[in-house]
Amino acid sequence: MRLISKVFLFLLGLLSIPAWGQPLRVDRLSLSLNAGFTRLVLEADRPITAEISSQINSLGLNLRLLDGQFTLSQSLTGEASGVVTGLRPALGQPDTISLQLLDGAMIDRAFQLPPQGGRGHRLVIDLLPADPAAFLEAFAAPVKLPLAAPLQPAATPPGRDPRRLIVLDPGHGGHDPGAISASGRYEKELTLAVGRAIAARLRASGRYRVLLTRDKDVAVKLLDRVKLARNREADLFLSIHADSLAADRATRGASVYTRAEDASDRDAEALALRENKADQLADTAQEQELDDVLAILVDLASRDTKRLSGRFAGLLTASLSERIPLRRNALRAANFKVLGAPDIPSALLELGYISNPTEEALLFSEAGRNQLAEAVVAAIDRFFDGP
Ligand SMILES: [Zn+2]
Structure with missing residues (x-):
């Protein structure tokens, strides 16, 4: 129901025409950097439509409201983030602001969000850096916002690596150690070591491009991990974790999870709660915005993604079972935030229980790491070789 009403509001936002007596006033604007793209958010008391065009004599863009004015109380000078190095009102044009750019840029997405949580109607514009040719092409003519088809992934630009x-x-990192092992070692160390081992093998095969959501000991919000994968249009997302049961040193074995609103069992549900806790510091406004977008996307894309995620999780479970101990019913589902990309097949691998001393010794060893990496790479190969 919640989803349906959100989609409805979204469509309503697209259809409504600013026909009130007063001109529309955009009185709030924010600029932020989110996992590789620069996000500009305009806020007003009704849906915003605008037009964006490239500047003639300098590297920049003009953003013009189609029916309204900027009445910003905040100063715009000094605002800069990502590909946008500066932002100021256009001289003598109250309906336009000018964006100075570091580099070429293109619009990744531009969509409206309905009022929610004390915030008004928002027009969200995500910019990505682009080479000069792509920049020229993107703004050969003024672009009307929101984009008519905001949720379509961008076409592969020429020259892009097709792999x-x-x-x-x-999983985890920085101030968040994750689970703690029988001898006091941290999950965050293990997940990074295994992630790197898998990445090395995948790269060595020459078949794939590989990106790690973190390649050092830093904290990364769960939603930023999802956003990174979405912004880079990943073909597969694999989250790597390990678990620990302080009161039960006997349990061991790996398991593989896909996302489901309803957990497959109570253990899985409890695990998802533990893993989702990593986001206690998440920026809730930003999270809400992403939630809104995801709710819309989920309906459009997730049926196919679910099927593919299930297929990959099945292949991964099979591949692991040939090499390392698995838990009983090793293929499970629960509501993991980090598996939230509606358009990317995703799974979460729990390497095992580091509270079990035997398992800890295996997982933290080079031999264990190699077995795991081999199993994951074999599953990825099968996934992309298959139908
Ligand atoms: Zn974890």
């Missing part, structure tokens, strides 16, 4: 992109996501 599949695998995003590996070593």
Whole structure:
């Protein structure tokens, strides 16, 4: 129901025409950098339509409201983020602001969000860096916003590496150690070591492009991990974790999870709660915005993605079972935030229980790491070789 009403509001936002007596006033604007793209958010009391065009004599863009004015109380000078190095009102044109760019840029997405959580109607514009040719092409003519088909992935630009992109996501990091092993070692160390081992093997095969959501000991928000995969249009997302049961040193074995609103069993549900806790520091406004977007996307894309995620998780479970101990019913589902990309096949691998001393010794060893990496790469190969 929640989803349906969101989609409805979204469509309503697209259809409504600013026909009130007063001109529309955009009184809030924010600029931020989100996992590789620059996000500009305009806010007003009704849906915003605008036009964006390239500047003639300098590297920049003009953003013009089609029916309204900027009445920003905040100063725009000094605002800069990502590909946008500066932002100021256009001289003598209250309906236009000018964006100075570091580099060429193109619009990745531009969509409206309905009022929610005390915020008004928003027009969200995501910019990506682009080479000069792509920049010229993107703004050969003024672009009307929101984009008519905002949710379509961008066409592959010429010259782009056609190999599949695998995003590996070593869990936890920085202030968040994750689970703690029998001898006091951290999950975050293990997930990074295994992530790197898998990445090395995938790269060595020459078949894939590989991206790690973190390649050092830093904290990355769960939603930023998802966003990175989405912005880079990953073909597969694999989150890597390990678990620990302080009161039960006997349990061991790997398991593989896909996302489902309803968990497959109570253990899986409890695990998802533990893993989702990593995001206690998440920026809730940003999260809400992403939630809104995802809710819309989910309906459009997720049926196929679910099927593919299930297929990959099945292949991974089979491949692991040939090499390392698995839990009983090793293929499970629960509501993991980090598996939230509606358009990218995703799975979460729990390497095993580091509270079990035997398993800890295996997982933290080079031999164990190699077995795991071999199993994951074999599953990825099968996944992309298959129908
Ligand atoms: Zn974890």
